[in-house]
Amino acid sequence: MSTIDTLPPLRAVIAEHGLSAKKALGQNFLLDLNLTAKIARQAGDLSQCDVLEIGPGPGGLTRGLLAEGARKVLAVEKDARCLPALEQIAAAYPGRLEIVHGDALQLDPLAHLTPPIRIAANLPYNIGTELLVRWLTPAAWPPVWESLTLMFQREVADRIVAQPGSKAYGRLAILAQLRCDARIVMTLPPEAFTPPPKVASAVVHLTARAQPRFPADPAILSHVVATAFNQRRKMLRAALKPLSMDIEGLLVQAGIAPTERAEQIGLEDFCALARLLEAERRASSV
Incomplete structure (x- = not known):
């Protein structure tokens, strides 16, 4: 499928506006409108x-989202060279595409969007994990x-959905799976992109849960997990020693063997340990 609307094929758009991808901006363009429509779906x-x-x-994905019926799309683009191409899309979908020229890391999307809100993007590789x-x-x-x-590099996608015991399992998996249902829904080879990246890519779909899977103070849990995985080769009784003078006792109370390593511990057990550390801190402050 070379088109999903009355607009020109993406290769023609790129040629018209001189849009060679910039490595500094983490750009790899997906030009197949079949694929962009599939991602939108x-x-x-x-x-x-x-x-x-x-x-x-x-x-490309913008057109897919609009063709699939999005009420409104807010497209945030840092590269001014892309704005004329996006303006052409806005003209083809009157009142449904708002374009913001700026840095996504500095944007408050609520100033432009009305709930319910979904996020869909072929994220620039250099800021994808930070945004997530x-x-x-x-x-x-x-x-x-x-x-x-x-869409992420396949390595990052694997980290989001990883389970305990795998090399990909770490802080990102715990952050994602605590509050979301996460799954890989598509994989794309390097040759699907222009220019082709060195690695495969994957699309991850995350659905927000109404409540976290297990109770835990988010800040304490994040600190525990970061401390554990910063020294993932060490046993937990050593890696987590800075968190408590009785870390070994707390690990046992949480049902975790002190000799285990971070990659072997599931989300539920990390949350149990975070609750015990929170209780210890409260007791010590009384």
């Missing part, structure tokens, strides 16, 4: 939703978004 029924898209580039962590750790939960449909 992974976000679900968009007819009653506003959609935030980061790094639209020449607008921000979306997973808002000040209040549930978040302003219902779901995330995001």
